[in-house]
Amino acid sequence: MSENKKIIASLSISGEITLNLHSLNNEGGEGNQIITRQLTIIDKNGDEHTVNGISGDMFKHIHVGHLINLAKEQNIDLCSNCQVFNPNRLSSGEDLGKLNLGDASDKDIVDAIIKLCVVDDAHGVLVTKIGGKNKNVPRKSVVEFGWTVGIPYKNNTESYVHTKLVSDAGEKKTDGANEGQNIFHRPANHGVYAFVCNIDVYRLGFNDISRSYPEPDKRTARYKALIQSLLSSFVNPRGAMTSTQKPHITDFKGVVAISNKLTPAPTISALNEDYLGEIKKIEVNINRIEQDAIVTFDFNGLGELSKILADLIEYEPYQIS
Numbered sequence: 001m002s003e004n005k006k007i008i009a010s011l012s013i014s015g016e017i018t019l020n021l022h023s024l025n026n027e028g029g030e031g032n033q034i035i036t037r038q039l040t041i042i043d044k045n046g047d048e049h050t051v052n053g054i055s056g057d058m059f060k061h062i063h064v065g066h067l068i069n070l071a072k073e074q075n076i077d078l079c080s081n082c083q084v085f086n087p088n089r090l091s092s093g094e095d096l097g098k099l100n101l102g103d104a105s106d107k108d109i110v111d112a113i114i115k116l117c118v119v120d121d122a123h124g125v126l127v128t129k130i131g132g133k134n135k136n137v138p139r140k141s142v143v144e145f146g147w148t149v150g151i152p153y154k155n156n157t158e159s160y161v162h163t164k165l166v167s168d169a170g171e172k173k174t175d176g177a178n179e180g181q182n183i184f185h186r187p188a189n190h191g192v193y194a195f196v197c198n199i200d201v202y203r204l205g206f207n208d209i210s211r212s213y214p215e216p217d218k219r220t221a222r223y224k225a226l227i228q229s230l231l232s233s234f235v236n237p238r239g240a241m242t243s244t245q246k247p248h249i250t251d252f253k254g255v256v257a258i259s260n261k262l263t264p265a266p267t268i269s270a271l272n273e274d275y276l277g278e279i280k281k282i283e284v285n286i287n288r289i290e291q292d293a294i295v296t297f298d299f300n301g302l303g304e305l306s307k308i309l310a311d312l313i314e315y316e317p318y319q320i321s
Contacts, residue, residue, distance in 0.1 A: 009202040009318035012265040015254020020190045022247035024239035025054040036187040051150030059145040066229040079117035097131035107209040146196040155191020194270035202318040223317040231309045261293045
């Protein structure tokens with residue numbers, strides 16, 4: 001590691017993001033009605049609330065899309081499936097099969113996963129087959145997104161009628177060929193949502209079995225792409241129905257916490273009204289135990305968050321010795 005470089009071992013974001021007129025995540029459809037995804041949560045008083053939610057899977061999908069684009073642009077390793085945004089990634093075994101790993105140990109397979117692809121390294125994968133042989137080798141994700149959860153009394157959903165413009169619609173029958181006039185109801189959600197995510201930077205390129213880094217020289221470029229993709233995920237969230245219901249992001253405020261040691265960066269959900277104060281208390285107390293291990297950066301708006309993440313790109317990923 002460079003002597004003048006600042007080190008980052010983990011990063012977390014806890015905040016409140018305000019989204020209007022979006023439909024980023026849905027349960028599916030019943031008849032001609034698209035059903036918005038809703039969750040049940042419990043507040044600090046033990047009372048239940050039903051709120052809108054966006055799955056962590058959706059934000060992982062958004063982040064992976066941006067990461068793949070950056071990896072192609074910056075010549076960072078991608079497996080053949082990730083090159084074409086195939087969700088199977090390395091799990092289907094074609095790339096690994098070319099390396100004659102059918103009888104290899106789990107440690108060697110994880111080494112190969114890390115070397116072959118930044119997406120499989122950072123977002124995890126379960127390899128189930130190599131060269132025709134069944135396997136069960138997991139690579140745990142370095143990047144973690146929680147549910148983005150509507151804060152009680154600050155979110156709601158409405159339903160709007162949509163029709164497809166069809167010339168001479170009255171003369172055409174609506175059938176399975178999707179040629180006639182279709183009338184359906186689409187949700188548009190709005191609210192203030194609690195957002196949490198965590199990145200274990202020290203595990204990027206790290207083989208959890210051998211406790212080593214098979215290609216340490218590639219970690220810095222991967223880390224920079226990971227953080228840039230995270231910023232892109234907020235600037236341009238490409239989830240469900242964004243072709244006609246691009247979210248109106250009107251605010252994002254919260255705190256970025258980082259750790260320069262193996263002590264994890266703290267995360268508290270904005271479902272707790274005092275989440276900022278709680279994180280600050282944790283920062284103080286952890287730093288009493290390990291001096292200057294935790295640093296927090298408050299942000300009020302995407303502009304301030306973008307500056308924080310741009311600054312963090314210049315850090316160097318922590319390496320377990």
